[in-house]
Amino acid sequence: MSKLGWKRVRMCACAVTVAGALGSGAAQAVPSYARQTGLACEACHTAFPELTPYGRRFKLNGYTIDNLPQVSGISPNKQETLLLNQLAPLSFMFQTSYTRTKSAMPDSTLPGELAKNGQVLFPQQASLFYAGRIAPNLGAFVQMTYDGTSGTFGWDNTDIRYARSINENLLLGLSLNNNPTVQDPWNSTPAWQTPFDQRSSVAPSPGAVTMLDGGLVDAGVAGLSMYGYLYNSVYAEFGGYHSAPAAAQLDSTSTNVVNNLAPYWRIAYEHQWGRHSWEIGAYGVVAKIHPGGGIALSGPTNKYEDWALDSQYQYIGDDHIVSVSTTYIDEKQTLDSTYGAGASTNASDRLKTFRIGTSYLYQRKYGAALGYFRTTGSSDALLYPSGAPVVGFANGSPNSNGWTGELDWLPYQNLKLALQYTGYSKFNGASSNYDGNGRNASDNDTSYLLFWFNY
Amino acid sequence: MIRAAVLASVFVALTGISAARAAEGDDATLRKDVKTLIEMVQDLQRRVSALEAHDARPAPNATVAPSVVPPAPDATVAPPVARSAPSAAQAAPQAAPIAAARPGTNLDYVSPEALLKERWNQIDSGMDEAAIKALIGAASTTFVLDGRLVWYYYYPGTGRGSVFFTDAGRVSSYQSPFPGFGW
Numbered sequence: 001m002s003k004l005g006w007k008r009v010r011m012c013a014c015a016v017t018v019a020g021a022l023g024s025g026a027a028q029a030v031p032s033y034a035r036q037t038g039l040a041c042e043a044c045h046t047a048f049p050e051l052t053p054y055g056r057r058f059k060l061n062g063y064t065i066d067n068l069p070q071v072s073g074i075s076p077n078k079q080e081t082l083l084l085n086q087l088a089p090l091s092f093m094f095q096t097s098y099t100r101t102k103s104a105m106p107d108s109t110l111p112g113e114l115a116k117n118g119q120v121l122f123p124q125q126a127s128l129f130y131a132g133r134i135a136p137n138l139g140a141f142v143q144m145t146y147d148g149t150s151g152t153f154g155w156d157n158t159d160i161r162y163a164r165s166i167n168e169n170l171l172l173g174l175s176l177n178n179n180p181t182v183q184d185p186w187n188s189t190p191a192w193q194t195p196f197d198q199r200s201s202v203a204p205s206p207g208a209v210t211m212l213d214g215g216l217v218d219a220g221v222a223g224l225s226m227y228g229y230l231y232n233s234v235y236a237e238f239g240g241y242h243s244a245p246a247a248a249q250l251d252s253t254s255t256n257v258v259n260n261l262a263p264y265w266r267i268a269y270e271h272q273w274g275r276h277s278w279e280i281g282a283y284g285v286v287a288k289i290h291p292g293g294g295i296a297l298s299g300p301t302n303k304y305e306d307w308a309l310d311s312q313y314q315y316i317g318d319d320h321i322v323s324v325s326t327t328y329i330d331e332k333q334t335l336d337s338t339y340g341a342g343a344s345t346n347a348s349d350r351l352k353t354f355r356i357g358t359s360y361l362y363q364r365k366y367g368a369a370l371g372y373f374r375t376t377g378s379s380d381a382l383l384y385p386s387g388a389p390v391v392g393f394a395n396g397s398p399n400s401n402g403w404t405g406e407l408d409w410l411p412y413q414n415l416k417l418a419l420q421y422t423g424y425s426k427f428n429g430a431s432s433n434y435d436g437n438g439r440n441a442s443d444n445d446t447s448y449l450l451f452w453f454n455y
Numbered sequence: 456m457i458r459a460a461v462l463a464s465v466f467v468a469l470t471g472i473s474a475a476r477a478a479e480g481d482d483a484t485l486r487k488d489v490k491t492l493i494e495m496v497q498d499l500q501r502r503v504s505a506l507e508a509h510d511a512r513p514a515p516n517a518t519v520a521p522s523v524v525p526p527a528p529d530a531t532v533a534p535p536v537a538r539s540a541p542s543a544a545q546a547a548p549q550a551a552p553i554a555a556a557r558p559g560t561n562l563d564y565v566s567p568e569a570l571l572k573e574r575w576n577q578i579d580s581g582m583d584e585a586a587i588k589a590l591i592g593a594a595s596t597t598f599v600l601d602g603r604l605v606w607y608y609y610y611p612g613t614g615r616g617s618v619f620f621t622d623a624g625r626v627s628s629y630q631s632p633f634p635g636f637g638w
Binding site for chain 1: 602603605607608609616618621622630
């Protein structure tokens with residue numbers, strides 16, 4: 001990076017994050033962490049939003065460096081003399097994008113007509129963050145976002161956490177958050193998945209998703225979990241999520257309301273050697289949900305039992321950075337409420353998601369990524385109906401698969417230009433005429449150009 | 456040594472001129488002279504700082520201020536990296552606490568903060584450790600993060616900054632201790 005470039009971006013992003021599970025995949029970087037800690041961006045990120053091993057420890061430490069041995073006791077009297085940040089830890093994020101699908105979408109109201117193909121979102125998202133230390137051992141990542149697709153400004157990813165080192169080998173913490181896996185330090189889980197943390201918010205996407213992969217966050221939840229991190233290797237977390245939609249009250253007009261608490265669990269092991277690190281883990285949630293939408297929030301519920309495996313490998317060299325991440329989610333659906341209401345063909349269904357992606361970054365400036373995704377599950381003609389243009393399903397099948405490639409350019413560490421292409425081999429159950437209106441899976445192939453900066 | 460010589464000269468000049476003017480009993484003239492001398496001192500301070508900034512050669516006997524963080528081993532601070540840990544003899548110029556800015560009447564006056572900020576702004580990727588040391592002084596502490604050497608600077612009342620190095624000892628990236636909105 002040029003000298004001038006460095007000067008212009010010295011407020012670079014350090015703790016960057018993504019909310020892939022939020023619909024199109026909200027993603028954000030927060031330079032206020034760099035301003036708070038005095039550490040350069042590369043301490044915590046390979047390229048935003050992917051975290052380095054140190055970035056993960058920073059997050060688990062409650063978004064503070066108070067407990068981190070490298071810099072604790074840095075002041076002469078071995079304690080911080082000023083507990084409040086000199087500057088409020090505020091950051092700003094802006095994204096604008098261009099999306100084009102292989103075939104134009106049908107007009108939303110005029111039958112037989114087509115919409116204009118090629119859409120600019122300005123912005124796609126614009127976010128304001130409070131990201132940094134609140135008090136010793138207490139920190140936050142709080143995001144408010146203007147969504148260019150819906151034209152609304154609202155609450156987005158939030159993770160407020162308290163962490164304390166019990167001894168040099170054990171760290172304990174609490175996380176209060178609104179998105180299962182948003183609190184996770186690895187980028188293999190849905191909320192911060194990389195690569196492809198960003199996708200077009202206007203292009204069609206497969207219609208079937210598991211609870212862990214966005215179902216719960218779309219319903220609106222709030223959760224509290226406790227975690228422990230032992231020997232910088234073993235991670236365990238347990239908590240629960242409660243319904244917290246933006247609504248005056250929870251009644252039959254609400255949809256997907258969690259009954260009581262949905263327990264969430266996570267275990268992981270990470271080994272770091274030299275510039276390499278490798279993680280393998282598992283996570284899951286069990287949610288009993290009232291489908292609502294005209295059905296009273298009493299009586300039988302739908303039970304979703306998700307369990308998942310994930311793994312992430314990183315090599316972080318001076319010039320070359322390689323990452324591979326993958327996850328597999330298996331969801332067992334016991335649809336007592338939906339089936340009883342005649343809205344599903346089967347009393348129980350299965351839905352499985354698999355993703356794998358690898359990325360390469362040269363001098364933290366030029367990047368390329370390639371990935372594969374697949375969703376399979378039980379056929380259910382009522383749950384996955386046909387007939388609706390673009391979003392309909394073929395044969396009641398939720399099956400979709402395809403691949404994504406991406407080229408990245410980061411002229412500065414807080415600015416990214418990404419060119420992404422997604423190709424579908426199967427979309428909502430079929431390769432051709434999947435919606436019953438003549439649309440093929442490949443018609444949804446998407447070219448996506450993203451401009452993204454953080455300050 | 457440069458600083459000591461300059462200060463001695465200023466002291467002699469100040470004493471002599473003040474005594475002469477006092478004898479004349481001309482208070483107005485005396486005040487004017489004092490003002491002139493203050494400006495002279497500020498100008499000399501600026502010149503000394505500039506000389507120090509441009510003197511890249513280590514000064515074995517330099518009288519530098521103590522490091523912000525004593526280099527003594529501490530259980531909570533990671534040990535310095537052997538190949539890069541700055542020795543006392545190499546520690547000039549020192550990344551010491553900067554003096555409080557004092558606006559002067561001389562419009563050419565440059566505050567210590569501004570000088571330090573300018574030095575941080577001169578950091579460029581690819582610079583070696585010696586160049587960084589010459590530019591912004593020794594680090595408050597050094598440590599290794601995920602295999603990467605980090606020089607960490609702490610300026611009480613101002614902020615924290617860091618310089619990351621590659622395995623070859625070249626600057627990979629840095630974070631200035633002068634955060635703010637706009638630059």
